[in-house]
Amino acid sequence: MSEKKVSSKIAQPYAEALLETAFSSNNLQKVTDDIQNIKNTISSSAELSRALNNPLLTIKNKQIIINKLFKDKISSLTLNFLMLIIERKRAVLIEAICKQFITLSYNKSGITIANVISSTPFTEQQYSLLVKKVQEIANSKQVQLNVEIDRELIGGFTIQIGSQIIDSSLKGQLKQMASHLEIA
Known part of the structure; x- marks a missing residue:
């Protein structure tokens, strides 16, 4: 199985959990906009992508980077979700989770x-x-x-x-x- 399929398979439950939380709290559109912003930011910045994928960078440092970049730009729900993903050592999957979430959100809409x-x-x-x-x-x-x-x-x-x-x-x-x- 290719690495892309494996990361997609692992990203799916996270994307589904965020979708369910956003939908049940009536924040689906806001969270979708947040996730689109995050995906665009990560995919347009090789430096940010390298930092999130760097196993030598601590969880705390990755959370600080994400917090500085997005704190005033995304909802607290989305920011807390990102912090949880990083805490669970899944920062490498953030972009894949974003892609999965956007697909699920658009399908639901x-x-x-x-x-x-x-x-x-x-x-x-x-x-x-x-x-x-x-x-x-x-x-x-x-x-x-x-x-x-x-x-x-x-x-x-x-x-x-x-x-x-x-x-x-x-x-x-x-x-x-x-x-x-x-x-x-």
Whole structure:
């Protein structure tokens, strides 16, 4: 089993516990916004990511870092949750827990998440058209696109909605051609 699947499996119960707590206290939207902020901060800072993943950094020091970064920016519920995660020596999973939580929260709110990998950034018009198309495909009123740029796709993009994958990338088309040529 890959390391990503293992961390995802471990992150799931934490994300579910936070979702249940946020929902039962009528703070789901606030906590979702907090978690999105935390995820964005961690993924955009290699230094913060290294600190949270550093086994030589003490639990107390990791909590101090998180407290300084987020104390006035997130709810006490979310901050206490982060402190608990660090206390349980799961700081390395914070980003995975955030991703799981966002997915669960959007599902609970009826928002469809589509992970899009593109060879180039979308214009505003392309983005709007893609949102409308994903809404049609998923039969959903609300859609959240998570766009990632991957220059190796050469051209085009891929969309993942749940377990459904739509691959319009040049790389995907070349792979498909190669597999057809091997059969012939």
